[in-house]
Every structure is written in structure tokens, then in C-alpha cells.
């Protein structure tokens with residue numbers, strides 16, 4: 001018979017979101033079990049670009065993307081690709097995405113995202129301090145690069161919106177870019193985001209956060225949750241192959257894999273994935289000090305411990321298709337335009353961003369089972385928003401009387 005484990009709170013998924021929540025709840029004195037079949041931090045949280053991007057309030061679906069979509073889809077060097085085999089399954093998500101990209105909806109989504117992002121850095125600083133991770137963070141800002149033509153102030157929808165929302169951004173001339181990052185080739189200019197930060201090692205960040213949660217009393221179970229079964233009296237059972245875990249509260253933080261478990265809890269959420277890639281070059285000293293994103297190429301180049309990581313692009317095509325070598329080649333061609341003398345690619349990786357059509361995460365309780373809390377769908381911003389999300393989830397669980405307006409993130413907002 002399967003072993004039965006009973007606890008107070010179970011967190012499904014040991015990515016950056018689940019781990020940040022686990023640490024916070026364990027620090028609050030809660031009995032916490034985290035369940036994941038894999039090592040903590042081995043999903044999307046492993047290979048991302050490592051940026052903390054509180055400026056990134058423009059949703060992926062926005063009027064600029066809508067206008068450029070034909071070019072983005074036919075250009076072989078485009079940072080957006082769709083796997084044709086996955087297209088039929090993607091169509092409902094794509095329609096929703098296009099609908100959310102219209103000006104009024106994109107603007108509403110941006111305001112909601114900005115509301116979350118304003119807490120991103122304060123909550124991360126606090127988390128990093130409490131979990132003793134501060135040595136893995138760098139507060140050097142982040143730089144957008146324009147290689148061809150620098151857009152005029154206000155030409156881009158995203159830049160206008162950031163101005164409207166009071167995001168700190170500094171337009172730089174080509175000389176100012178060169179002073180900030182002397183190893184870069186000549187550019188037309190850039191935008192500097194002084195409030196951004198980055199980590200020099202996303203994998204170390206998650207493994208040390210897991211260790212810090214364990215030190216506060218959280219425990220980890222290596223298992224895959226097949227089924228979720230709400231019980232009479234409000235408790236919830238999670239059924240795994242060889243064990244059952246029963247808890248008073250379940251937090252669903254399984255990233256891009258959360259959809260079917262949410263469905264078993266009564267919510268039909270249009271979660272899909274934006275596949276993304278990275279390549280790395282081994283080096284002792286990186287040529288740049290901060291993450292740099294050549295806007296036309298759609299990736300970030302981030303200086304990390306012992307390596308330069310190039311991460312990004314969006315490939316729509318689901319969770320099961322294999323790695324696409326064309327995407328790896330695209331990243332390599334792109335980064336060699338900035339740094340032609342780089343050595344050979346040392347490693348590559350494919351990861352799955354958990355993405356909703358409106359670029360907003362799902363945070364909040366299920367309508368049918370109030371003890372089932374959703375915390376997934378952070379898309380391009382899961383690293384950035386882990387601190388803020390963990391604060392919200394902890395205050396929902398502790399029923400702290402904070403004035404939280406979570407309407408924009410409700411699980412049933414697409415119903």
C-alpha cells in the first residue's frame with residue numbers, strides 16, 4: 001500500500017517559485033513539504049538569463065509585436081518561431097494571445113504586471129538576505145542595445161508605457177553605451193535600466209535556496225504528482241506512484257506543467273509554454289559587467305560565474321518536442337555579431353517558460369477549493385517575480401490582512 005504522509009502545506013514544484021514560497025513559509029514556522037520528481041531548480045529556473053528585470057512591465061503580447069508579427073514569423077533569424085507540428089494544439093492559445101495584444105488589453109496587462117514588479121526587488125533583497133544568497137546577486141542594472149537605428153523617444157510602445165508607469169530608464173548615446181560596456185562593438189545607442197540586477201549562477205541560487213528552506217524545517221519528497229484529490233473537510237490529497245501526501249493547503253507551483261493539476265482542482269487555465277534556449281561559453285572573466293540585450297536579436301547575454309550565458313528566443317511548440325538545433329545556431333550566430341572572438345559553445349539547454357496569453361501569472365486560490373493556491377505562469381519573469389509571489393502566497397496562507405488586489409491574476413480570469 002502507498003505510504004501516506006500528512007502535513008500542513010505541500011508545494012508542488014521545486015522551481016524558483018516553489019522554493020521561494022517554501023523558504024518563506026518555513027521561516028514563518030509552517031510545516032512544509034516540497035514535492036518534485038527532479039532536483040530542486042532543474043526546470044525553467046535552471047537555465048534562464050538570470051536577470052531580475054523590474055522594468056519589464058510590457059507584456060509579450062502588445063501592439064508592437066502584433067504589428068511586427070508577419071516579419072517575426074517569416075524571418076529565419078527572428079527570435080520568434082512556431083513549430084508547425086505543434087500548431088493545431090497551439091491555435092486556441094495563439095488566438096487568446098493576439099486578443100491580449102490589442103492596445104487596451106495590453107495596457108491593462110502592463111499595469112497589472114507593473115503592480116507586481118514594484119515589489120520584485122525589495123522582496124528579492126529581503127529573501128536573499130534571509131536565505132544568505134546575496135553573494136550570488138549583482139546590482140549593475142541591465143542594458144538594451146540598438147545595433148541599427150535608435151528609436152525616437154516614445155516610438156516604441158514598451159518604452160512609452162515604461163515612461164507612463166514611472167519605470168527608471170535612461171536613453172544612452174552610442175558613446176555612453178561604449179563607456180558603460182567598452183567590449184561591445186559600436187551601436188546606435190541603448191536604454192539602461194539602473195534598477196535591474198542579475199544572478200551570477202541561477203542553479204546555485206535555487207540549490208542554496210532549497211538548502212536554506214531545509215534549514216528552516218522544510219522537507220523535500222522526490223515524487224511526481226499524478227493526481228490531486230480534494231477530501232471532505234477541506235484537506236487535499238496528492239497521489240504519487242508510491243506515496244500519497246495529504247495537506248491542509250496545497251500550493252501548485254509546477255511551472256509549465258501545472259495545467260492538468262489545476263484542471264483537477266476545477267480551473268481550466270490556458271497555460272502553455274514559450275520554449276527558450278541558452279548556450280554558454282566558458283571564460284574566467286566576462287567581457288561585460290551586466291546583462292545586455294540586443295533588442296533585434298531577442299536574447300540576453302549575461303555575465304555569470306566562469307561563463308558567459310546567452311539566453312532567450314521564443315519557440316512555440318509544446319512541452320514534448322525535442323530541442324531544435326536551429327534555435328541553438330540562431331543564438332550562436334547572434335552572439336558572435338557582438339563578440340566575434342568567442343571560443344566554442346560549451347553547453348546548450350532548452351527550457352519551458354510557463355506562459356499565459358496575457359503574460360500575467362496565476363496567483364490565488366481555486367474557486368472550488370480555497371485551500372488550493374495557484375502560483376505559476378510567470379512566463380519570462382519567474383526569476384524576477386519569485387520574491388513578490390512568495391510574499392503574496394504567504395500572506396494568503398497566513399490570512400494576513402494585507403490589501404491585496406489579485407483580480408488580474410485570478411485562476412478563473414479566462415473562464
Ligand SMILES: Cc1cc2nc3c(=O)[nH]c(=O)nc-3n(C[C@H](O)[C@H](O)[C@H](O)COP(=O)(O)OP(=O)(O)OC[C@H]3O[C@@H](n4cnc5c(N)ncnc54)[C@H](O)[C@@H]3O)c2cc1C
Nearest residue numbers: 013015016017043044045048049051225255276382383384
Ligand atoms: C531561456 C529563458 C530565459 C529566461 N530568462 C529569465 C530572466 O532573465 N529573468 C526572469 O525573471 N525569468 C526568466 N525566465 C523565466 C523563468 O526562468 C521562469 O519563469 C521560472 O523559472 C519559472 O519558475 P517555476 O518555479 O514556475 O517553474 P520551473 O522552474 O519550471 O519549476 C517547475 C517544477 O515543477 C516540477 N513539476 C512539474 N510537474 C510536476 C508534478 N506533477 N509533480 C511534482 N513536480 C512537478 C518540475 O520538475 C520543476 O522542477 C527565462 C526562461 C527561459 C526559458
